[in-house]
Amino acid sequence: MIAETDLEHCRNAIRTGSLSFYAASRVLPARVRDPALALYAFCRLADDLVDEGSEKVGAVLSLHERLDLAYAGRPRNAPADRAFAAIVEDFEMPRALPDALLEGLAWDARGDRYATLSQVRDYSARVASAVGAMMCVLMRVRDADALARACDLGVAMQLTNIARDVGEDARAGRLYLPTDWFAEARLDPECFLREPLPLDEVRRMVSRLLSEARRLYIRSEPGIAALPLDARTGIWSARLIYGAIGTEVRRAGCDSVSHRAHTGTLQKAWLMGRAGVRSVTSSVLPKQAVLHAPPLAETAFLVEATRRADRVPHRAAALLSVIADLNSHDASGTRSIGA
Template sequence: MPQPWFDDLSWRGAAAARADLAACRALLRHGSKSFHAASLLLPERVRMPASALYAFCRVADDAVDLTTDRAAGLARTRDRLDRAYAGAPLPHPVDRAFARTVARHSIPRALPEALIEGLAWDAQGRRYETLSDLLGYAARVAGSVGAMMSLLMDARDADAMARACDLGAAMQLTNIARDVGEDAAAGRLYLPLAWLREAGLDPEAWLRAPVASAPLRGVVRRLLDEAGRLYDRGLCGLAALPPDCRPAIAAAGAIYAEIGRHIAAAGYDSVATRAVVTARTKLRLAAGSLTAVAARQRPALADPPLPELRYLVEVATVSRAPMIPARASGVPWWELRARLLWSLEILARRRSDVRGAVT
């Protein structure tokens, strides 16, 4: 039986759309391994558009990060966004799948525009004086993705959206803590400059000779503490999601939080080493996510969104209802368990693809 995402297409159109999505999945299998692993736990109605969304984000990031002419890369990305929202995407699988996703799920254009604004800040080499400034960046490059994922799951109320943005920002802070040495080698510095000065470090001097001194490790630990606070807030939003979506989001949060635990185990030295989460550990965390969700649901959190994330919530919650009617969310746990076991089997077969660093 055709899935709802293809219901309005002819047989030929549905086949072409499936081919586009297969191309998106292939891109993510190698370029966004953590998402690819966690997404196997999503129901197909969410996994398909989520793959299109993440593939577009991956292509946009590469257009800025992997080119010598970042301004041109940004211009091309903005043009691709214009075309997608005009319903005339470029003849590329990712663009076609993304255009269909934003139309079918009523994703406000301001959300992918926020992501592109964050990429523009990367291109400018922008640095961040305070944690609030850094959270403004995290809101754009990761909170926006969390908000879009919430829309794909039809969790559109303000509290659910706020928690999705919290979780996205937590993951971004974890990425920054993990990549301190790698970023420094490329002349990039994302740690709050005020924190470095408070620790007795001159940002420019440290960047010229980056070492994992005790003060620097303290700053990394401080950043991971902030990420932990955001994980706690974000995962309180699981209750607002359809039951069959919760294990995947719990798994994604667990995999990223594990990066922080690896950094801590290395004495918060993310200059000389880069934390990795092995395929075996990902499998264990994915399995544990279902047990945790089934056994104990975190209480819902109705706290307002953080100031740096508020505008994303406001934009997302005024969007109109999706074109696809919401399905009943009462999925039996034994069906979720069967899906998890199937996903773990697929992951095990692909261990060679996901071995190495979490990206």
Template sequence: MTAQADLDTCREMIRHGSLSFHAASKLLPRGVCEPALALYAFCRLADDAVDLRQEKAAAVLELERRLDLVYAGRPRDTAPDRAFARMVEQTGMPRALPDALLEGLAWDAMGRRHDSFSDVVAYSARVASAVGVMMAVLMGVRDRHALARACDLGVAMQLTNIARDVGEDAREGRLYLPLDWMEEAGIDPDGFLADPRPLPEIRTMTRRLVMRANSLYYRSEAGIAVLPRACRPGIYAARLIYAGIGGKVAAAGYDSITTRAHTSKPRKLLWLAEAGIRAALSTVTPSPATLYAPPLPEVAFLVNAAARGAPEAGRAEALISALSQLAATDRSRMNGLMQDRARAS
């Protein structure tokens, strides 16, 4: 397989797996779009590998082995692995960033719930901001302030995803709303998962997520404005499309249980046009003070891993801990299944 054939395969994966990124990627310059396709295809592969397998610990461990091979320069003989390995070699991508993504996938696989909003942000840092920082790296951006704003954008996008998918997640037995919010509202988490309804208290929590996301979208714009000029339209487009999903959630009265927000193709085309205009205006507008805001505490480790001059990190202890916990969860799950089968026989 040629490098171009590998990228064509990645492009098809993205076309079917991430409509929002596929739309935004059309505005990225080729030198950034192609490695970004490799990055997102590998992320899609990783997410599916864990989501579709019953033995979650084995799935995440297998992904870690695939990363080991990528960073050793001997990727598996598949298009996403080969394309991701080329991207890593070309950009010098710090290993700590995909490791953070794997840690987030491990949290998902063990059904981890989040005690506080800070815990939700920490989760978002791993499954979304890590990808945002990897995007910045492949654009050649290693400035701490720009990286912190890339993290803001990643967290905002993930909060939007959570707000949009409250009902869908609940029907799958997943809960991302902060447990302390639910306790304040007098809602039992297990009772909600058993019978998810658009209660006023749940709508209020969904609104809080959208409002927090909106404040981070606003702050992220200062970082977009200092990206390489040709990259700005694509990232502005991603910011506008995801914020637009949050707008649809708001328009539905923050009921994301009986409805699921989506945006139309014509609306996406308008956002793509607006992204081009904003990118052009950013070339003549001085950097706002929000560019220099410190990173959210939960994402600081990502900024430290990717910033210019940062020392190369070894294998993350946090990932090792998460994999150990996930293995224990898998063993408990399998023991439960065996006991159920024994009782049935």
């Protein structure tokens, strides 16, 4: 069980670090909201350590050690670590899920770029769908169809993040748009990173990414009806708030180089009201066939790991391989996935 002082620390971390999730979490039932805040606080800690730290390899190694300690029941003496260890114990959290998240963060530390949309989905599966699968665990949901749709939602949300942050990422030397798209547009990615401009070709790439996100948002929706009734409004809120970010990007002409789209407080409140309505209506509508669609190829491993409810790190070799690679390459260099 999470100590109240640790939970308050996690709540404060999310209130300042992830406004969209914090807003959505407020309409989750306490039995889901409190462990979800602990989960997101640990994920935020991990992301910040890798993204903002000067020693990215050390950050990944430290996080791997912290996961080992949490799963051994001996967490580091820090609020987020203690809270995460509590949810590992209380919910039998499969180790493959946080390992997948850390693998994605290690790809960030290595400076990977992604040639194809499928590879961008691979990355999104790790840094976002793994969190969606962990949220299902916190709701005591291990049904394969519900998990597959939760993973769809995670990928959709991450694609939205990428589409919104093209300029911000470029100015930090990061590129998540598929490099194949640059080749098709006869643009040099290095030139774009040196001088990020809202070129028509880049706007079209942003539009393509948002279209893929929309496809996956639609695929994800029947899965929300498979979640516990009192948790659906919170998940619908997250889906609608992130979808609205994509809408704002489109309203700006898909220029996410000059502008960074966001949703305001009143807009979030309106969307959360819509989420409550959708929760009710989705409960009485017939199940859609897409509920039973197989998971994306890129997220299937997450669905299988969650169904097993196995805390043994079956995918540890993949993570350790990336960590070994980080140790043997200059972490400041850029690489293509799989290179």
